[in-house]
Structures are given as C-alpha cells and as structure tokens.
Amino acid sequence: xxxxxxxxxxxxxxxxxxxxxxxxxxxxxxxxxxxxxxxxxxxxxxxxxxxxxxxxxxxxxxxxxxxxxxxxxxxxxxxxxxxxxxxxxxxxxxxxxxxxxxxxxxxxxxxxxxxxxxxxxxxxxxxxxxxxxxxxxxxxxxxxxxxxxxxxxxxxxxxxxxxxxxxxxxxxxxxxxxxxxxxxxxxxxxxxxxxxxxxxxxxxxxxxxxxx
Amino acid sequence: xxxxxxxxxxxxxxxxxxxxxxxxxxxxxxxxxxxxxxxxxxxxxxxxxxxxxxxxxxxxxxxxxxxxxxxxxxxxxxxxxxxxxxxxxxxxxxxxxxxxxxxxxxxxxxxxxxxxxxxxxxxxxxxxxxxxxxxxxxxxxxxxxxxxxxxxxxxxxxxxxxxxxxxxxxxxxxxxxxxxxxxxxxxxxxxxxxxxxxxxxxxxxxxxxxxx
DNA sequence: ATAATTACATAGTGATCGCTATGTAATAGT
DNA sequence: ACTATTACATAGCGATCACTATGTAATTAT
Numbered sequence: 001x002x003x004x005x006x007x008x009x010x011x012x013x014x015x016x017x018x019x020x021x022x023x024x025x026x027x028x029x030x031x032x033x034x035x036x037x038x039x040x041x042x043x044x045x046x047x048x049x050x051x052x053x054x055x056x057x058x059x060x061x062x063x064x065x066x067x068x069x070x071x072x073x074x075x076x077x078x079x080x081x082x083x084x085x086x087x088x089x090x091x092x093x094x095x096x097x098x099x100x101x102x103x104x105x106x107x108x109x110x111x112x113x114x115x116x117x118x119x120x121x122x123x124x125x126x127x128x129x130x131x132x133x134x135x136x137x138x139x140x141x142x143x144x145x146x147x148x149x150x151x152x153x154x155x156x157x158x159x160x161x162x163x164x165x166x167x168x169x170x171x172x173x174x175x176x177x178x179x180x181x182x183x184x185x186x187x188x189x190x191x192x193x194x195x196x197x198x199x200x201x202x203x204x205x206x207x208x209x210x211x212x
Numbered sequence: 213x214x215x216x217x218x219x220x221x222x223x224x225x226x227x228x229x230x231x232x233x234x235x236x237x238x239x240x241x242x243x244x245x246x247x248x249x250x251x252x253x254x255x256x257x258x259x260x261x262x263x264x265x266x267x268x269x270x271x272x273x274x275x276x277x278x279x280x281x282x283x284x285x286x287x288x289x290x291x292x293x294x295x296x297x298x299x300x301x302x303x304x305x306x307x308x309x310x311x312x313x314x315x316x317x318x319x320x321x322x323x324x325x326x327x328x329x330x331x332x333x334x335x336x337x338x339x340x341x342x343x344x345x346x347x348x349x350x351x352x353x354x355x356x357x358x359x360x361x362x363x364x365x366x367x368x369x370x371x372x373x374x375x376x377x378x379x380x381x382x383x384x385x386x387x388x389x390x391x392x393x394x395x396x397x398x399x400x401x402x403x404x405x406x407x408x409x410x411x412x413x414x415x416x417x418x419x420x421x422x423x424x
Numbered sequence: 425a426t427a428a429t430t431a432c433a434t435a436g437t438g439a440t441c442g443c444t445a446t447g448t449a450a451t452a453g454t
Numbered sequence: 455a456c457t458a459t460t461a462c463a464t465a466g467c468g469a470t471c472a473c474t475a476t477g478t479a480a481t482t483a484t
Contacts, residue, residue, distance in 0.1 A: 012431070033333055037248045050432075168397065180383065200409050222459090251441065264464095265462070430480085442469090447463090451459080
C-alpha cells in the first residue's frame with residue numbers, strides 16, 4: 001500500500017542513490033535475464049545499491065519488478081493516443097510493430113522484449129508476476145481491438161472483419177519478434193518481418209519488403 | 213560423451229522406473245515452468261524418481277533438459293519430410309503453424325511452446341541451454357528457407373521473394389502464438405491467427421478467417 | 425547541542441539450490 | 455554360495471537464494 005511516488009520525507013538522512021536510475025538498471029537486468037533468474041545479488045551489482053536499500057526503496061523483488069514493468073512496458077495512455085491519432089488501425093499497428101522491431105534490436109537495451117521474455121515461464125511462486133505481464137499484453141490487445149472496431153464502423157475495414165483475430169495476429173508477431181531478436185536477428189530483419197506480417201492485414205499496403 | 217541410447221548393462225540391479233516415461237515427465241515440467249525455474253525437487257516430484265537416480269540416468273539437470281528438448285522439440289528429419297511432401301512451401305508452413313496452434317492449446321501438454329518459453333531468458337549459467345533452443349529454431353528456419361527457395365526456383369513464388377523474411381515471419385508468428393496460448397487464447401483463436409498471418413504469404417490462399 | 429528520523433554498511437538469517445557420499449538392495453555371472 | 459555390478463534410499467554437502475537484524479552515519483527539527 002506504499003505510494004509509488006512516495007512523498008518526500010521531511011527529516012532523516014537523504015537517499016544516496018537516484019531511485020529512478022536504480023529502477024531503470026533493475027529493469028534492464030530483468031530484461032536481460034528474466035524475473036526469477038535475476039537474483040538479488042545480480043540486482044545489487046546492476047543497481048549499485050545494497051540489498052537493504054533495495055528493500056527499503058522498493059519493497060521486495062516482486063514489487064521491484066512490477067514497478068519496473070509498469071514504468072517501462074509503455075504507458076497505455078500513450079499507446080491509446082498514438083492509435084487514436086493514426087489514420088487507420090492498420091497504420092497504427094504497423095507503427096507499433098516497427099517500434100517493437102527497433103526496440104528489440106536497439107543498442108540501449110537488451111535484445112528482445114521485456115514484456116515477452118522476462119516472465120515467459122516460471123515457478124508457481126511467480127504466478128502473479130506472469131499474470132501482471134499477461135495483463136499488460138491484454139491492455140495492448142484491447143487498444144488494438146477498439147481501434148480496429150472504429151475502422152470497421154467507419155467502413156475502412158470489411159464489416160465481417162474480426163478485430164480479435166487481427167489484434168491477436170499483431171500481438172503474436174510482436175511477441176514472436178522478441179524470440180528472433182534474442183536469436184540474433186538484426187533490425188532490418190525484424191522490420192522486414194513486421195511488414196511481411198502486415199501483408200496479411202486487410203487494407204492498402206504502404207509497402208512490401210518480401211519481394212522487389 | 214555418454215550414449216543417449218545406452219547399451220543395456222549385463223549385470224546389476226535393474227532400473228526401477230521407465231526412463232522414457234521419466235524423461236517425458238521431466239520435459240512436461242520444464243515446459244510448464246521453464247528450465248532454470250524448475251528445480252530438481254520439482255523434477256523428482258514430477259518424475260517419481262529420487263535425485264540420485266536422476267543424476268545416474270541423465271547426468272545433470274542441464275543434460276536432462278537438453279535430452280528432453282532434443283527428443284520432444286520435434287525431429288528435424290520429420291519436419292524436412294513434411295516440407296518435402298507438401299505441394300508448396302506455403303502449404304507446408306500453414307500446416308506447421310496449424311500444428312503449433314493445436315499443440316500449444318492441447319490438453320496433453322502445458323500451454324504454449326516448450327521451445328519458445330522454457331529457455332526464453334535466464335542467468336549466464338544457462339547460456340548454453342538457451343543456445344540449444346536457438347539452434348533448434350535455426351534448424352526449423354533453415355528447413356523453411358530451403359523449401360521456399362525450391363518454390364522460387366520452380367516459379368511458384370516471385371523471383372524477388374526473400375526466403376529469410378518469409379521464414380522469419382512464420383517463425384515469429386509461431387513463437388508468438390506461444391505467448392497467446394499462455395495468456396489463455398484457445399485453439400480456435402490460435403488457428404485464426406495462423407491463417408491471418410499466412411494471408412501475408414504470397415501465393416493462393418486456402419481460406420481466410422479474418423472476415424466472412 | 426540534542427532529539428528524532430531516515431538511510432547506510434556489515435553481517436548474517438533460515439530455506440532452498442544443484443548435486444553427491446554412503447550404505448544397502450537387487451540382479452547376473454561363476 | 456559368492457563376487458561383481460548396478461540401482462536404490464537416506465542423508466547431507468557447500469553454495470546461493472530472498473531477505474533482514476543491528477549498529478552507525480547523515481540529515482532536519484527543536
């Protein structure tokens with residue numbers, strides 16, 4: 001029940017580390033090695049903070065991961081806004097997948113997708129952590145579905161189009177690209193995959209990378 | 213360097229458990245909970261075999277996993293044969309992805325894909341296990357690429373078609389469906405995703421599940 | 425100055441990790 | 455029957471796990 005943005009205390013010794021920077025380092029460690037397979041010892045090394053300070057600042061390992069996931073998995077409001085501004089659902093999804101392709105192969109972060117890989121599997125003790133990742137994916141899926149429904153109502157997509165199928169397909173490609181990135185695929189390969197998959201999305205194509 | 217199919221010893225007390233059955237139980241445990249996040253204690257419970265017997269029969273945890281992966285990730289020769297027999301690369305890939313959709317949601321096994329999720333991430337100590345999974349995926353990818361090249365040479369696909377892009381797209385969808393399955397998607401949803409994604413594959417379509 | 429408060433570093437807690445030493449049971453060869 | 459061989463069950467190895475008790479340093483309030 002502790003506030004994420006805790007009110008600054010009025011007395012006492014000040015924090016000797018940057019909480020946000022430490023959280024980001026923790027997130028990168030989880031991204032690289034997964035939730036359960038990143039130890040507290042790994043985290044103290046990555047964050048430059050001793051174990052008691054981690055527990056004082058973030059609660060426990062689970063809360064630390066969940067806060068990192070919420071903070072860096074992407075703000076649903078931002079995604080919703082991008083989807084609302086896009087001319088079509090197809091365009092919005094292409095940009096989303098392209099962004100994923102770049103993120104998964106970027107130099108600033110580990111390969112692949114934090115959301116896809118950090119809690120892909122695990123013990124029963126970490127069930128709620130996996131459920132949190134599932135929930136993040138459900139939010140992304142719901143945003144896609146709503147945007148597709150808008151296009152159907154606007155006549156931009158055929159009346160019989162199934163929003164859930166298209167959203168699931170986009171989500172599968174996106175999460176699957178994380179595996180490719182971890183296997184060593186480069187940015188161009190992932191962008192080509194993104195475009196090839198979007199050929200299966202009804203509506204005009206802005207380009208086709210599989211031939212020519 | 214121990215033989216997988218060890219020659220039957222001529223003397224000594226006989227094994228009190230079915231080695232193949234125990235291996236399968238271990239594989240299912242890894243599938244459910246991941247390589248590093250399945251403990252030896254979990255394995256003894258799942259396999260019904262004590263720890264010393266596991267080590268005597270399989271070596272160590274890593275060898276047990278690798279043997280399970282080799283045995284159950286699918287024989288490359290079988291996949292190669294199925295791809296060779298299929299009328300087109302497109303047809304072969306559709307059947308492969310449909311098979312994945314059924315496998316990932318089947319009742320006989322945990323949700324999702326052993327190959328995709330059991331070693332998605334992990335500590336440095338398990339790097340070679342993740343590399344083994346990567347290698348299995350590379351074999352599947354290579355089989356797809358070769359089959360696509362055959363279709364290009366036969367004129368079934370446009371000359372400029374890029375085999376790697378199509379193969380990567382199919383692999384991404386397949387591995388991504390594992391995430392969907394773990395998130396609760398049912399078999400029909402995954403089959404629809406498979407078909408929707410294959411709409412992006414050049415060549416005649418045998419059906420389209422996204423509308424109608 | 426002194427008290428109150430908060431964070432620090434050190435050093436550990438019990439539990440579980442992967443793995444194995446040890447002695448005994450069960451088989452085959454002689 | 456006896457030896458050799460292999461597998462068994464029990465028990466426990468050192469290492470690491472997530473986590474914390476304890477005492478001290480650094481700050482604000484009075």
